[in-house]
Amino acid sequence: MSLPRSVADILREHVTLEVESIDRMYLNVYVPGLQYESGVAAFFRKHRWQPFASSALMNPISKAFVAAIHAFVEAEKVPLITFEKGQRKDDVMAERLRRFTAPGGVVFVGRAQEKTVIFRTEKRHNPGTGAPYPWLVRSTAMVNHFYGYAVDRDFGPFFLKFGTYFPYNAKLCLNGHEYVKRQLAQRGIAHEALDNGLLSCADPQRGQALCDVTYDLRRLRLYGLIERQPKHHRYRVTDAGLRLALFLPRVWARTVRPGLATVMPDVAPNDLPLRRAFARVEEAMDDWCAQAKLVA
Numbered sequence: 001m002s003l004p005r006s007v008a009d010i011l012r013e014h015v016t017l018e019v020e021s022i023d024r025m026y027l028n029v030y031v032p033g034l035q036y037e038s039g040v041a042a043f044f045r046k047h048r049w050q051p052f053a054s055s056a057l058m059n060p061i062s063k064a065f066v067a068a069i070h071a072f073v074e075a076e077k078v079p080l081i082t083f084e085k086g087q088r089k090d091d092v093m094a095e096r097l098r099r100f101t102a103p104g105g106v107v108f109v110g111r112a113q114e115k116t117v118i119f120r121t122e123k124r125h126n127p128g129t130g131a132p133y134p135w136l137v138r139s140t141a142m143v144n145h146f147y148g149y150a151v152d153r154d155f156g157p158f159f160l161k162f163g164t165y166f167p168y169n170a171k172l173c174l175n176g177h178e179y180v181k182r183q184l185a186q187r188g189i190a191h192e193a194l195d196n197g198l199l200s201c202a203d204p205q206r207g208q209a210l211c212d213v214t215y216d217l218r219r220l221r222l223y224g225l226i227e228r229q230p231k232h233h234r235y236r237v238t239d240a241g242l243r244l245a246l247f248l249p250r251v252w253a254r255t256v257r258p259g260l261a262t263v264m265p266d267v268a269p270n271d272l273p274l275r276r277a278f279a280r281v282e283e284a285m286d287d288w289c290a291q292a293k294l295v296a
Helices: 007-012 037-047 055-076 089-098 176-186 204-213 216-222 239-263 273-292
Strands: 024-029 080-082 105-125 132-152 156-163 170-175 191-194 197-201 226-228 235-237
Touching (some): 037 132, 089 105, 089 132, 089 156, 156 176, 170 176, 176 191, 176 197, 176 204, 216 226
Parallel strands (some): 080 105
Antiparallel strands (some): 105 132
């Protein structure tokens, strides 16, 4: 008589290697002060010393940025590929990567039109005098993006995507599995690689230890210190995470450091510039906590 078995039971008997690792990790690259209208206006008026802020001031910067990318492509003899509509960029990278023999470097630069956040100028009128004046507003538009597909000796394949219109936000994409495969190879640990993972590893514990390097983000999320923003690949610090970030420096300042001074009284303090800088930061944090009536 045979008893019914679940799929999990059947698969458990055929699993030869099980590791946990971060797959793809997207990192947003941007200047926080250039993500809102008043910050952009301050950039052009206070940093660029312009009498007023206008989107017309962005055009020369964009042209210079695009010209620099083309100059790099020409100087380094890097292929420049225009992605077609519906074309999978990963497939293009996989095909090019098979012919790429260098230990690291830029494989190719891709170009595609995508929607992104921009700032444009609209005409407004003074309600009292009726005089027109320019006003920056946040909007979206289809603009060219450049993808720099490259290979790093430690992290493996990755790409860095830049928008070609102000404020030139970027996105960096890494793959935790590729990182682990590179680290195993550098350490001479025999393994059989899959396209996006491992089939076998001669030292599974060492392999998992390498995976844990890329696994910290998930653990922070499981502990409730960060949370993923809806419909985004970015994370934000939770209230608990912020409280912990404020609490740990207070533990050091009020418990660990005085305790070390008690058990090791003969150790003279090292009055280095960095130490004095940290002391000033701690004093500022104490003042801020006192003003905000926070208890660490």
